Amino acid sequence: MKTNNLKFLNLVLLGGKTEQKLYAACKAGFDQVEIWREDIQNNSKGLSSITKLAIQKGIGFTNLQVLRDFTGIPNGQYIQKRKELRQFIHIAQAIGCDAIQAPASTREDCLVDKIDDDLRWMASEAIRYKMKIMYEPMAWCSVDNTLPLAWERIKRLDQPNIGLVVDLFHVYALGGDALQLDDIPVDRIYEVQLCDIAEKPPKDKNSLINIARHERQLPGKGIIQIDCFIDKLKSIGYRGPIGIEVFNDKLKCLPPEEVAQQAWTALNNYWP
Incomplete structure (x- = not known):
């Protein structure tokens, strides 16, 4: 049974130039892509060519990635981070994107007592431009490194975006x-990223980062019990974007159209 969820591909999976990656994702069948600031900055034809191609191909943007370590910034550095957020908002607006991904802090010197205030400021600034903030708990974050911890913070702050x-x-x-x-609550899940891993990773930070950024697998190629996760999402009525985020050095070396088609097939095996 076909669902109404928008299906996306994170462009980090694909090699090639930005326009090649966009074209490959569109040809494979994806509704949206997660695009990186670096995809835009490194595009020799500029920002307007990305926007024009997206409009021509009818492909949208799930989010703009990735605003790193925004929260809990030590005194004296927050001004630069706020400027960076505004830059992200400007780029997102230019390409017709309404969401920015901002993971929890990975800094060892993160000022935990400042996190709530920083997130409130981020939310208030973003909502002025009708932007959403996608807050991601990552396994090596110094705070909020699990879904329950991240949700407890978001629930407490009660920011609508x-x-x-x-x-x-x-x-x-x-x-x-x-x-x-x-x-x-299902409406506070802004997106779901599927992937797989070949084996259970060690829990030390460097190993986690290495596997996450270089050795993820397409869904169905590893040991994660993805079916259990999919069943849960369907049982709670998830209707948000669902897609593929796979960092894999070997796949990135293959032709982007070939890899995008593999990703599309893998996604539809779990979420038709």
Whole structure:
């Protein structure tokens, strides 16, 4: 049975120039892409060519990635981070994107007492431009490194335009499972990123980062019990974007159209 969820591909999976990657994702069948600021900055034809191609091909943008370590910034650095957020908003607006991905802090010197205030400011600034903030708990974050922890913060802050990124890698890397979704209202899940891993990763930070950024697998190529996760999403009535985020050095070396088609097939095996 066909669902109404928008299906996306994170462009990090594909090699080639930005326009090649957009074209490959569109040809494969994806409704949207997650695009990186670097995809835009490194595009030799400029920002307007990306916008024009997206309009021509009818492909949208799930989010603009990735605003790193915004929260809990030590005193004296927050001004630069706020400027960076505004730059992200400007780029997102230019390409017709309404969401920015901002993971939880990975800094060891993160000022935990400032996180709530920083997130409130981010939300208030973003909502002025009708932007959503996708807050992602990553396995190596110094705070909010699991879905339950990240949800507790978002629930407490009660900002209408901050929601969660659910990334299977980060859930399973720390021993979590689909039950972590039980207490999260479905409308506060802003997107779901599917992937797989060949084996259970060590929990030390460097190993997690290496596997996450270089050795993820397409869904169905590893050990994650993706079916359990999919069943849970369907049982709670998830209707948001669902897609593929796979960092894989070997796949990135293959022709982008070939890899995008593999990703499309893998996604539809789990979410027709």
